[in-house]
Structures are given as C-alpha cells and as structure tokens.
Amino acid sequence: MIRVLLPAHLKMLARVQGEVELDLEGPVTARTVLDALEARYPMLRGTIREHGTSRRRAYVRYFACNEDLSHESPDLPLPDAVLAGTEPFMVVGAMSGG
Amino acid sequence: MSGVRVLVGTRKGAFILTADGGRDDWRVEGPLFGGWEMYHLKGSPADPNRIYASQSTSWFGQLIQRSDDGGASWQPVGNEFAYEGDPGTHQWYDGTPHPWEFARVWHLEPSHADPDVVYAGVEDAALFRSADGGKSWQEVAGLRAQDSVHAWQPGAGGLCLHTILLDPTDPDRIRIAISAAGVFGTDDGGASWRPMNKGLRSEGLPDPEAEVGHCVHHVAMHPSRPATLFMQKHWDVMRSDDAGETWREVSGNLPSDFGFVIDVDSNDPDTIFVVPIKSDSEHYPPDGALRVFRSRSGGEEWEPLTKGLPQRDCYVNVLRDAMALDAMDPCGVYFGTTGGAVYVSPDGGDSWSAIVHDLPAVLSVEVQTLP
Numbered sequence: 042m043i044r045v046l047l048p049a050h051l052k053m054l055a056r057v058q059g060e061v062e063l064d065l066e067g068p069v070t071a072r073t074v075l076d077a078l079e080a081r082y083p084m085l086r087g088t089i090r091e092h093g094t095s096r097r098r099a100y101v102r103y104f105a106c107n108e109d110l111s112h113e114s115p116d117l118p119l120p121d122a123v124l125a126g127t128e129p130f131m132v133v134g135a136m137s138g139g
Numbered sequence: 140m141s142g143v144r145v146l147v148g149t150r151k152g153a154f155i156l157t158a159d160g161g162r163d164d165w166r167v168e169g170p171l172f173g174g175w176e177m178y179h180l181k182g183s184p185a186d187p188n189r190i191y192a193s194q195s196t197s198w199f200g201q202l203i204q205r206s207d208d209g210g211a212s213w214q215p216v217g218n219e220f221a222y223e224g225d226p227g228t229h230q231w232y233d234g235t236p237h238p239w240e241f242a243r244v245w246h247l248e249p250s251h252a253d254p255d256v257v258y259a260g261v262e263d264a265a266l267f268r269s270a271d272g273g274k275s276w277q278e279v280a281g282l283r284a285q286d287s288v289h290a291w292q293p294g295a296g297g298l299c300l301h302t303i304l305l306d307p308t309d310p311d312r313i314r315i316a317i318s319a320a321g322v323f324g325t326d327d328g329g330a331s332w333r334p335m336n337k338g339l340r341s342e343g344l345p346d347p348e349a350e351v352g353h354c355v356h357h358v359a360m361h362p363s364r365p366a367t368l369f370m371q372k373h374w375d376v377m378r379s380d381d382a383g384e385t386w387r388e389v390s391g392n393l394p395s396d397f398g399f400v401i402d403v404d405s406n407d408p409d410t411i412f413v414v415p416i417k418s419d420s421e422h423y424p425p426d427g428a429l430r431v432f433r434s435r436s437g438g439e440e441w442e443p444l445t446k447g448l449p450q451r452d453c454y455v456n457v458l459r460d461a462m463a464l465d466a467m468d469p470c471g472v473y474f475g476t477t478g479g480a481v482y483v484s485p486d487g488g489d490s491w492s493a494i495v496h497d498l499p500a501v502l503s504v505e506v507q508t509l510p
Binding site for chain 1: 175215
C-alpha cells in the first residue's frame with residue numbers, strides 16, 4: 042500500500058481527507074503512483090503533471106523520506122520506505138507559487 | 140423578475156452575491172474555491188442554473204468548474220486545452236518569436252441557445268469550444284490559422300483572448316478581442332477569421348494604424364443591436380456600427396480615455412458606461428476619485444457618476460471583465476475593484492453603494508437576472 046500526501050488545494054479538489062492510499066501492481070515509481078492517483082481521481086489530471094507531456098508542473102515538487110525527488114526520473118523506483126508504506130510520497134506546492 | 144445573482148471572481152476565490160429586485164439587501168456567499176484565482180464565472184443565458192467558472196493557480200494550473208444548480212454545488216469538468224497541431228510562435232515583448240504556451244482561461248462565454256455549448260478565451264491567445272458542458276474542449280483553429288498570428292504580441296497581462304461576443308441573431312457571427320492583437324471576427328461559425336481593426340490608432344506601434352497589434356481592453360455589445368460595438372482600447376473609447384468592420388473614436392469629454400471596462404445599458408443600446416483610469420502606467424482613477432462615466436448618446440458626451448463612490452484617496456483599478464449590467468428596469472450596474480469592493484447602482488448609475496468592501500482583488504463581475 043502506497044501512501045500519497047496531497048497539498049490542501051488538491052485534497053479539496055479530489056474531496057479527500059488525510060492521505061490517499063493506493064495499491065499498485067508492478068513497479069512503484071513517481072509515474073505509476075501518479076497514474077494510479079489520477080485514475081482514481083480524474084479531476085487531478087493536469088494539476089500535478091501537464092496534459093500531453095506528463096511533465097511535472099513547474100510549481101509542484103515531489104518529496105519522500107526527507108528527500109526532494111522532483112528532478113529524479115519519474116521511472117526510478119521510489120524509496121523502500123514508500124514501497125513499504127512507512128513513509129508517504131508527498132506532492133507539494135512550491136512555496137514560491139502563491 | 141425576482142432578483143439578481145452577481146458572480147464575482149477574485150484573486151483568491153469566488154463569491155456569489157444575491158438580492159431581490161430592490162438590489163439593496165444582499166446575501167454574500169463565499170469564498171468558493173478559496174485560494175484559487177477565479178478569472179471568470181458566467182451563467183448560461185439558456186439555463187441560469189448552469190454556471191461555468193475558470194479556476195487556476197500557478198501551482199496547479201487550470202480547472203473548469205461547472206454548477207447545474209445556480210452555484211449551490213460545483214463539479215470540476217474538463218481542463219485539457221490542447222492547441223490544434225503545432226502551436227507555432229507569436230511575438231514576445233521584444234519582437235522575437237516565442238512559442239505558444241497555454242497559461243489560463245480568461246473568459247468563458249456560454250451560448251445563447253444551448254447550456255452545454257460554451258466558449259473559452261485563453262492565454263496564450265486562442266478560442267476553445269465545448270459542446271458537452273465543459274467536459275472536453277476543442278480549439279476553434281481557424282482563428283490562429285490567419286497569417287497575422289505571428290505578429291500578435293502580449294499586453295502587460297499576457298497574450299490573452301479576453302472578450303467573446305456571440306451575436307444572438309446570427310450564431311455564425313462571433314467577435315473576439317485579444318491583448319495586444321486587436322479584434323477578430325468570423326461570419327461563418329469560426330471556420331475563417333479576419334482582423335477587424337480599421338480605424339484603431341495606437342501610438343505604441345511602429346505603424347499606429349497597423350492591421351493587428353492593438354491593445355483592445357474590452358468590447359461590449361447590446362443584444363438588440365449586435366452590429367453596434369463599443370470598445371475600451373488601451374487608450375481611446377471606440378465605436379463600430381458595422382459589426383467591427385470600421386471603428387471611430389467616441390472618447391469625447393472623458394477626463395482620460397484609458398481604461399479597461401465598457402458596458403451597455405440593457406434597456407438602452409445607446410447608454411454606455413466606462414471607468415476612466417489615469418494612464419497605462421498609473422492604473423488608478425484620475426485625481427484619486429472613482430468615477431463611472433455614462434454616455435446616453437453612444438459616446439462623445441459623457442457625464443460623471445459619483446454619488447456613493449469614493450471621491451478622494453482612491454487608487455484602485457477596475458479590470459476589463461469587472462463590470463456587468465442586469466436586465467431590470469432601471470438597469471442595475473455592477474463593478475468590482477482591485478481593492479476588493481463590489482459596487483452596485485440599482486438606478487442605472489445615478490447612485491452607488493458597496494455590496495462588499497474587502498474581498499480579494501476583483502478580477503471579474505457578471506450578473507444574472509433571475510426570473
């Protein structure tokens with residue numbers, strides 16, 4: 042079970058409270074986590090990654106285990122603690138965005 | 140008529156202001172979508188319970204929200220605005236080529252006849268259309284198929300398509316305006332478009348009477364006389380009586396002919412309203428006095444309307460989509476300021492009061508007259 046923590050604006054948009062829990066089959070990467078997230082919450086499409094290119098939006102960051110994963114390949118495996126469900130994969134609105 | 144519903148978009152959320160026909164006892168709902176920039180909300184003329192809203196932030200991009208119950212509840216609909224084919228380039232501020240990039244939806248214009256048909260004017264400038272209530276959007280590609288697109292350049296607010304006028308008597312006739320490109324029109328439902336800027340003069344251009352490049356701020360049309368258009372340009376208030384083919388200046392005795400808003404009285408197609416702003420670098424009213432100017436002769440002769448508006452130490456702006464008029468008699472006039480006030484005049488502009496004083500900066504104001 043993968044835990045995903047969304048920023049407040051996106052939690053409100055997706056109408057979720059707390060963390061989102063996703064069960065993934067196969068590799069657990071930023072791309073597969075976000076694909077599964079958007080499949081469950083289609084209203085999030087385009088808000089984290091751009092339509093078409095699937096590039097991370099400029100003011101969105103990905104954090105996990107106190108590390109900034111924003112510039113890692115989206116196809117790299119996420120840290121073991123995220124795979125084990127002991128740490129969340131965090132989607133963060135950059136402080137510069139408001 | 141039982142009342143009005145005023146839809147207010149602000150930098151940090153949307154607000155819905157409602158009143159009965161007296162328009163003096165207001166109920167304020169909001170903020171809706173708190174923290175998001177709400178560039179525009181507009182109701183369908185065919186179904187007043189259907190409202191579309193443009194929601195965006197620099198963090199999370201563009202969303203479109205739709206209400207089917209007059210704003211009581213909302214659902215996000217489609218937010219994919221993909222340019223048709225290779226989007227190409229327009230001019231950047233320094234005249235160099237710059238790739239077309241989608242930034243946001245500035246204006247939503249629902250069809251007169253079908254609540255599921257709605258147009259969106261976007262930055263970088265393009266026109267999109269949805270025929271399924273906003274679930275999916277297709278570019279009206281003929282607009283950017285013109286040769287002139289490579290000469291379009293952004294105004295200070297971006298290269299935005301901010302005005303969409305649908306002729307209620309002819310569904311094939313549409314006029315749109317872009318800052319800083321000008322007015323463009325189609326008479327065949329969007330298949331082909333052409334610039335419609337004859338008579339405009341802009342000193343900031345190498346050729347002040349160029350075919351495109353004019354910073355048109357807003358254009359208004361009265362539904363009973365769709366061939367007459369009124370324009371607030373960067374500088375100059377203009378009028379066309381041939382559906383945009385030619386324009387003539389009607390700034391007359393205005394204290395400044397710079398401004399953003401312009402609108403037409405719903406009961407009289409010759410009564411128009413503007414809010415003069417001091418200059419293009421000083422985006423506030425002349426003399427620190429917030430004055431609406433009304434012309435009852437379709438321009439040239441203007442009278443200041445000041446009763447109830449701040450007449451000293453007022454340095455707010457009124458942005459291009461932040462004025463609206465209801466369909467009552469006498470006509471109600473509404474406008475919002477960057478200082479967060481929304482003013483109403485229930486008597487056609489003679490007297491004013493603030494419905495709210497301290498909202499976030501107001502980006503847009505629309506009003507629905509409810510049966």
